[in-house]
Amino acid sequence: MSNPKRVAIIGAGMAGLTLARVLSSHASVRIFEKSKAVGGRMATRRIGGVSFDHGAQYFTLRDPRFRSLLDGAIADGAADRWNADIVSLPATPADGPATASAPRQSEARYVGAPSMKALPAWMAKDCDIAFNVEIASITGTPRNWILKTETGDIGPFDWVIATAPAPQSARLLPSTFGHRDAVQKTAMNACFTLMVTLRAGADTPFAAARLDDPVLSWISRNDRKPGRGEPPCLVVNASPHWSDAHIEAPLDGVKAEMIDALRRYVPLDAGEAAGAVIKRWRYANVARSAGRPFLLDPERHLACCGDWCIAGRVEAAFQSASQLADALVPMLRKPAE
Ligand SMILES: Cc1cc2nc3c(=O)[nH]c(=O)nc-3n(C[C@H](O)[C@H](O)[C@H](O)COP(=O)(O)OP(=O)(O)OC[C@H]3O[C@@H](n4cnc5c(N)ncnc54)[C@H](O)[C@@H]3O)c2cc1C
Structure with a gap:
């Protein structure tokens, strides 16, 4: 040149x-x-040696040029297909835990490996x-x-x-x-993301779930993505509407409300709840x-x-x-x- x-x-x-x-x-x-x-x-964050993808959760491959980029990344071990079934959980009834509907058939999902970043x-x-x-x-x-x-x-x-x-x-x-x-x-929406390390051996009935909940929109088992692994850990997103409404609220209060909401879907002991870390994304997703x-x-x-x-x-x-x-x-x- x-x-x-x-x-x-x-x-x-x-x-x-x-x-x-x-x-x-x-x-x-x-x-x-x-x-x-x-x-x-x-983005990926390490907390006490545990890795959390606390931004994008996965991505799709529809564009041929993006597919060609990903083919190279997959060949080099920097990305992989995430074969999780994503279930949909309805708003929880007051008297018991929500039951998951069967996963929908949908297009293939991919993630960075061994972490999103x-x-x-x-x-x-x-x-x-x-x-x-x-x-x-x-x-x-x-x-x-x-x-x-x-x-x-x-x-x-x-x-x-x-x-x-x-x-x-x-x-x-x-x-x-x-x-x-x-x-x-x-216009862009905010998002609060909660990162929770579970005790060894803890189980959840899903690898990832979309929620119809006034506070939360998503829970995923980050350890079940390709290349991650023990200990079990969750990435939990608040809904865009709730996040926008709480964007200037003190983080401790936001975290406490998200943990209360999360307990409707996943049992958490006091230690797991106390160790949770919250991230505020002021500009997370695209509203317009x-x-x-x-x-x-x-x-x-x-x-x-x-x-x-x-x-x-x-x-x-x-x-x-x-x-x-x-x-x-x-x-x-x-x-x-
Ligand atoms: C919680 C969350 C969940 C998501 N889930 C998904 C999902 O499941 N699937 C999906 O496809 N997408 C998801 N997304 C959206 C996805 O992450 C974005 O669409 C994508 O990463 C945007 O890339 P970008 O390069 O356009 O912007 P960004 O990734 O935001 O990059 C912009 C860069 O500019 C830098 N920057 C900003 N201002 C300045 C400045 N003044 N000077 C220098 N640098 C600056 C920032 O630090 C940043 O690195 C999610 C996002 C969030 C936050």
């Missing part, structure tokens, strides 16, 4: 990594990530990523964009692409960005998407992509970034005017 264009990507989740892997053959690409690791909402880590192998760099704003002019951080300016860049969740991207992008309205009309696969402003050399352009799914984040890359590659190849 003679005189490659300089491209800054904000965010090292599925969208940012997908973009970087394609664009790096056509430009000089650097990702800026505010946290200390890749993956974004494809293994897939983004595998994708990041050849990417140039600056960690612990939170971008506060984008200033300057097209072909001379500067990223502002607490510790100084970074740049200039010919292009800047934001892949942060919509409300965070809206705060970063300059007011001149041609698609600000589309970013601002997008941008309705377009990506937002590109070719005049100003700015763009954004991510799950929120299409739908709140890992595969949608991949599709959004892949389709933006298709549109950007010819522009990056053009010599500077």
Whole structure:
């Protein structure tokens, strides 16, 4: 590449990594990530030696390009099929535990292996990523964009692409960005996630369950996903509606209410309940998407992509970034005017 264009990507989740892997053959690409690791909402946390996928629970493979990426990851042991039956549990009757309905036949589900974050880590192998760099704003002019951080300016860049969740991207992008309205009309739901280590030998009558419950929407046995294993442990999500309504509530109270609700489905002893850890995702899922696969402003050399352009799914984040890359590659190849 003679005189490659300089491209800054904000965010090292599925969208940012997908973009970087394609664009790096056509430009000089650097990702800026505010946290200390890749993956974004494809997240795994270790608590007392136990691993919890506390963000995305699984993903689907409908897009041929995503399938081709996953074939490579599966061959390298960074992803695997999750063959669990997911049952549906009705709202619990007051006088006893809920009974599961038979699992529905549904499409194949996949996970990172041995943890969800293994897939983004595998994708990041050849990417140039600056960690612990939170971008506060984008200033300057097209072909001379500067990223502002607490510790100084970074740049200039010919292009800047934001892949942060919509409300965070809206705060970063300059007011001149041609698609600000589309970013601002997008809405995202919160999610509280509870991580519970069960005592050795504890059993649950399901590997994963969707709940019709006023507080909770999902329980999964994280240890039963491929490559995980003992001790038994649960990842429990609060429903989008309940999470939004409690987003500013003190975490201790939220945790106590989620544990009370969980006990309607899974018996917990005092030690298991006391050891539970809660995570607040302010922007977890997509309530209203941008309705377009990506937002590109070719005049100003700015763009954004991510799950929120299409739908709140890992595969949608991949599709959004892949389709933006298709549109950007010819522009990056053009010599500077
Ligand atoms: C609890 C939960 C459960 C879910 N369950 C599922 C599921 O079962 N199946 C499914 O398909 N999807 C699920 N999802 C959604 C899925 O995780 C997302 O659709 C997908 O991971 C989004 O990828 P992304 O790259 O678009 O965004 P993200 O993963 O959010 O990546 C954005 C990145 O930008 C970084 N960033 C943000 N602001 C800045 C800044 N100012 N400077 C630098 N970096 C910044 C963030 O740290 C992050 O790493 C779930 C999500 C959550 C939270």
